[in-house]
Amino acid sequence: MNKYILAPVFLVSVIVSWLIWTNSPEYIRQGGPLLVLGLTILFLALTFATERFVVLYRTGGRGSVPQFVGGLKQSVRAGDIAQALDICKRQGGSIANVIGAGLQRYQHEKPSTADRKELLAETRRAIEEANALEAPHLEQNLTALSTIASIATLIGLLGTTIGMIRAFRAMSHAGAPDATQLALGISEALVNTALGLFTAIFGTVLYNYFTQRVDRFRAQVEETAFEVLQLLELRKES
16 A cells, blocks of 8 residues: 555544544443554554455456466467467456566567577566566555554553553552442453454454465466466477
8 A cells, every 4th residue: 555545544544543432332432542543453454454355356357367367378379479468468467467478578589589498488587577576566565464463462452451550550549449440440451452352363364364365366377377388388380
């Protein structure tokens, strides 16, 4: 996510979190102002997750990926590189971009390269370069999700500690404990702990899910690239 977009998103998250806290039931408000920070972290996790869902949904392109790969291999097998490039352009998405970069290099270098092994090596190099450019785009904000999961746990623990300090202060009064302050301290501890744990679990699950999606995409690109290179190597020259 662009840093110029992140700043307004963070500001809106803080404002919305403050409004939710001030308009929540009494037992939620007893979580204290620290709850605003916890809600802000949760909203940021939701924002990053939504952005990753959209990006990873678009990696496959406009149509069915299996149909795209089937049509691509059929064109390469027939020696029609121009048609294969057209299929990549119409499909769009990260997979088509990576394979299309290799085919474009193959088509460009073929007239001037007599050595077939060198031609295939150039094609493979172009695919690897394109894949290296696509990978950071797919992994963007995954570190942020992992960090949010860790921070949420610490914020929940901080809220627990502050709440327990208030509870023990209420119990330390001479005579009968201050029941109101004791209840406030326990509520602050439990509400912040619950929110911190929920956000940490949510962020961790999303991080693992998106990481698995990226790994699966890489495996699919490598498999498709290998099959295309094999077809280019084995097909008969026309």
